[in-house]
Amino acid sequence: MLLLAVDYSENIKFINEENPIEEYHRLELPDTCPICSFGISPECILVHHKSHIITELLCGCPRHECGSLFFAVYKDDFHTELLRFYPYSKVNKKFPEEISEISSEFVTIYNQAHHAEQEGLDLICGVGYRKALEYLIKDFAIGNNSDDIEKIQKMPLQQCVQKYIDQSDIKDMAERAIWLGNDETHYVRKWGSKDIKDLKNLIDLTVYYLSMELKAKKYREEMTK
Template identity: 40%
Template sequence: MQTSIYAQNINPYSTTSEINFSLELPTKCPCCGTTYSRIPEYSNFFENSSGTITANSTYFCPTCGNCFFIVYSVEKLHHDLFGFPLVQYPTPSETTSFSKEISMLTPKFIEIYQQAEKAENSGLTELCGIGYRKALEFLVKDYAISNHPNSKEQIESFMLGKCITDYIDNEKIKTLAKASAWLGNDETHYVRKHQNYNVQDLKRFIKATVAYIEYELSFTEAFDLLKNPQ
């Protein structure tokens, strides 16, 4: 859930005493894994000589009685300030779980995606996007091969964009996969083409792609069941 918070300036030589910026609240406590949606207990910020703003927020979990700490990069988008997580202490150890259907379809996607999560949780923000982009390619290509097994060699050799265009038949999956690929390419290139999007949006689009693939796999299973009743 996105919310707006105030942060106090910790630079004694600055004339700006506080800022207001928006951020996505953490959804789980990294200490106990409980669902979480509380605003920070306290936030401060520091702006260096080049204008880069870093904010620090302290959260308290009433379930386990522990505090955790998130560092944000504060950036200006559409004339408003937004905070993007850089690192969290303690580092979360949990990774995303995927369904049995996705595990059977593309185990390599899960392996790479969870490694990217571990990189992100460790503060390796410049590397995790590359991992999510690679995970997306395995997801899309394994799904395409499952629908076009006779074209396996072509799908494996094609660039991701061409694979999506030529071998993804479901239009919703095609749209989500293409948008994910565009944002994933931004994580690997020198210049970002989509300045208003970041790695969190990439993850959101990948998860939506996974959901639609799961729906289609379940539909296919149900259709086969009705066509061939026991």
């Protein structure tokens, strides 16, 4: 007989007529499947009391296209809190086509940072967002200044924005994104009231204004007077 290192028999209860999910009314049931990202009313299969404060609820996605199993993890310490799901499918952020065309590396690096954030690695994902921003700005600058490729590649990002970005909206948002991005790499933060959400918002704004500039440039070239 195989002996398990941990005896789960006393800590697991299957959800059935004798032990309905209503008995665990304090647990906030998931309303989204972390695998397929669709809104659901999950099938609850079993409850695992991992410790005196941690409870795991095994759920099933009822969608035929998915049908995946996942755990919802709760902490019961004075009040019950839904901590996380696992496994969790990583979601990619989509960017406008013109942004992907000028800087595919930006999209790749940004989404790697985005995946890290989804894994809860909030102390390191900001560095990735900062690196992605550098690729975006420098690839845009190189696209408009092909004779200065090596100079742009080696130039500090702040100087690159000041020298090669003429559009005020792009420059304003990119400079502020750089400030917050630098905070993510330094021991002491200069912008204590701002966080990773603000950095991502500023990158989004930079992407938006860059996208508008690239679209406008395209139509100017295609529809000359």
